[in-house]
Amino acid sequence: MTNGWIDIKNTDMMLIMGGNPAENHPCGFKWPVEAKRNRNAKMIVVDPRFTRTAAVADLFCQIRAGADIAFLGGMINYALENNRIAKDYLVNYTNAAFIIKEGFKLPEDGLFSGFDAATKIYDKSSWNYQEGGNETGKAVPVSAAATPAEGHEAKAAVVPVSTAAKGAASTPPPPPSLPPNIAYDLSLQHPRCVYQLLKQQYSRYTPEMVERITGIPKDQFLKAADLFTSVRKNGDMKKVATIIYAVGWTQHSFGTQIIRTAAMLQLLMGNVGRAGGGVNALRGHSNIQGATDMAGIFDILPGYLKVPNPTDKDLKTYLDRITPKPAKPNEWESFNYWSNTPKFMVSFLKAMYGNAATKDNDFAFQYLPKVDRNYSWVNIWNDMYEGTVKGMFAFGMNGVMIGPDSQKNIDALKKADFLVVCEIYPDETSAFWQAPGITPDDLKQINTTVYRLPGAGFAEKDGTFVNSARWLQWKNAALPPPGDCRLDQDILAQIFLKIRELYQKEGGKFPDPILKASWAYTLPAHPSLSEVAKEINGKALADISDEKLGISLKAGQQLPGFAMLHDDGTTSSGNWLYCGSWTEAGSMQQRRGTEDPSGLGIYPNWGWSWPANRRVLYNRASCDLAGKPWDPTRSQVWWNETAQKWVGNDVPDFKPDSKPEEHMGPFIMNPEGVGRIFVPLGAMADGPFPEFYEPIESPIENPLHPSQSTNPVVKKYKTKMDKYGTPKEGYNIVCTTYRLTEHYHYWTKNNPMNVELVPEPFVEIPAELADQMGIRGGEKVKVTSARSDYIAKAMVTKRIKPMMVDGKKLYQIGMPIHWGFLGISEGEGRTAKMPANLLTPTVVDPNAYTPEFKGFLVKLEKV
């Protein structure tokens, strides 16, 4: 979340889409309700089903699963057409005024410039800013101005250039970079300024087109668009709207781009950085945010440092590659906070390798693995299926159940040599050999050795949870693990110590990364999580001082914040973002101060939020150019003329002494300093603007460009298990999967109270479709996808209506994911013992590699 849970109470308008917070975040949903009750805030819910969230919404739109970019693109178009935009914010805090290089082409035909059909990869060199300077009011040939009506001309003009770019792609050009002095036009009139390109791009997303794609009737869409953008009526900046989403947006083959569209809409309307605004991802587990921050993803290190790859021959090459240089109009300032990357990285290496990391050995940079391929979730399982991955440690997740195409995952495990599962219940992954359909003869063929390690539940461990609002909150253990169960950190530590012992005894190809890893815990086999938390925060390794900050530290002292990190090996920090969470003053995560002087729900002394205990990110943008809050009743930070610095109720997310006249951009993590409406270069794999593509399994051809229906850079997997269905083969119902309030993933099917609340799996079916097929509620139905089939009882409901999509009648169905083949009701034979993910396709988003669980095609029949 750019903002936080409590902050939602400050909003005037909510768009909840791609998420069902009442269902999945009922406690956090308190705050949207508070906003409704105390501020008369409006709530718009857009979902394939009328959900628990929709039940308390002011306006509900039923959307076809996967059509979100069309809806949001239509919103952008509506905001632009009706002048519901934040002009000053747009010009000064975003890259709307920046001019894009000649040769960039919008995807009228479904492809941006630079696409290579053979490799399915874009050459992104044309997705860049033009070098220049202030072009305001200069040299804008009227005929070339790209107004929506002249879109075709613009297209014709750029096509040859894009062909040229394709030709050039055969000889590898030097890696493109952002120009240091970006050309811009503050009048926003230049035909290739981001604003004009944006207008042109989304002029195609008319209300009629939105209706064709999403299935939301035009008048209803207009109602939603009017309501949401009404906060910016007549350019008034006082009101704020928030966008709230969850995995309903991420789990698509274009998921990252959906979120981008939301971010663009919020930038356009000036809602980012402000109390009650922002783009707010609701995390689906208690510590998913923490897992991501601490590198629970293959392509990042803790603190979102990019993972090294084989081209990084030394630390300098790596740091040069990943440290961005400021790129902005000369007249503007950019903090470019990532320029501190070397400090973060060297401190991380010091935390990893301690004294073994010295200046002379590049701070042991070579000990880090160099990631040479995509190790994302679906790839790992695909590699295991193909026999290249031989074993797996599965901690804290039920791999067979959570990934797409469960059968492929089960078959992959059959081929593995070993599987180690640490869980608190016997789970389907560790019992994959008991999956339905495996006969005693099959069983003889499975040679995988399975180790089950009894871990500890969340209430049996102390440590922190990092919530969606980026708050680190310490929890105490409620009770010790039962029986032979052990704390997860003990299990991991003991495995590590054993491996290190083996390396010591037997040597190996490259034992140093293991032998020299820092392991300075009081009890090496039982590291306490408070020691780990202190290590992550980091400490001074020598006496250091900073005159400007007025801080001096003795060697060994905990660091007060990441501003004190050094790139010379005098500091260590396991994750720069968490630096400041456990200081000399103690654990900030354990603070429980309930005072909230501003009334904005900031609670500065409760727990600690990264970065620097800042509750709302980019909060400089909550002020106008002069540094005064857009809405004085919701003052977060402001420029104090007397003190000559930024002060406020929240921690300013800004260079504290940067005067407003310096025109430093509020989006300090971008080298431009401004919010990106257009994403230059390689930050996105599939385009600098989001374009609507159909899900990989789609009931219709993309009405925008039937010749390029789906995301062009998405790759399909090629094993015999990876099958994808089409409407021609009879797969003509759109299906989506989700969770229920009453259950937590695959754990609570072992708990009688939860099972009492919802005892059995079901398939939600629109009443009209059920009537046609003669299905009554409670009767068993079979759902078949190209992968597999799934049997459960029908829940016939009026909460899913039939829809008209591109002139065709379409039905959507949905199913919760909580059941498998181990559990109370499964044990009693009351369910069909099937994982819902038997049905889902192995296809992933090209940016985040998240599988497309939402919106695939199925057939439905009565059993």
Place this chain on the structure above:
Amino acid sequence: MSDRGTLRIQQISAHPGPVAGEGAQRQDKVCKLIDTTTCIGCKACEVACVEWNDMPFQTTYFDNTYQTMPDTDWNYWNLIKFNEDQHDDGSFAWLMRKHQCMHCEDPGCLRACPADGAIVQYSNGIVDFQQENCIGCQFCVSGCPFNIPKFNPNTKKVYKCTLCSDRVGAGLEPACIKACPTGCLHFGTKDDMKFLAENRASQLREVSGFQNAGVYDPDTIGGTHVIYVLHDATKPERYGNLPAKPRIPLSFTVWKDIFKPIGLFGAMLGFVGVVMHYVFEGPRREQPTPPVVRIDPPPPPAGKEN
């Protein structure tokens, strides 16, 4: 389920004499406010109820709904009723209403109960069953306009929501209130809750476009100590058969309001008659003692000892 130590009793079922302690200490009337317009049907209240009251789990079955079970049960006192509410004009709502004992000001169960002390009403308004006095006749079941009391065939007793009289007696809010994540449940004095509820209803009418929004606190039973804010207070039936005008069955009102006074009046008449008889006829005079006739029991048959 009683807490006579901390809560004052106002009414006792089938109790012949005066109510001990009645009026000795004034207690505010308590009330639970359920704002159905902010209920998300998360069932936290259901779980809290089962857990606080230590109720045994039961097997449930899928019934084409999100609702946990068709109705409350002797071991399940709190149930969110889910209703898909389709209107002819195409508008649709998914109504969720937390269903439990309404704690009527004029409780039909208490009126119907023939067992002395099996049902009490505390002076704060909570209606509570005292299972140790329950005779299992289930008259309370027929007396309730909301179909709340549920019979346990094993113990032969009737059970229902106590409004957590044990917690309230100790100064705590009921378990369901504590568990509610969205704040759609409130607990306090009846006056405060009415005030909150009316405010919310007017907000719904003026801001959210629910012209018929209102508060459910039916006067046909003297009001309730559980009140609802409804989007449409003119049609409470849409919320899972919430009766618009709940009434105690005539037989029980006739019993308590007519026959019972008549009976009492008859008994009083009898007593008056006795007194009059004494006054006019004087005390009973000594009658001559009849001669005592002694009848000896027959001797036991001989030779048959065992």
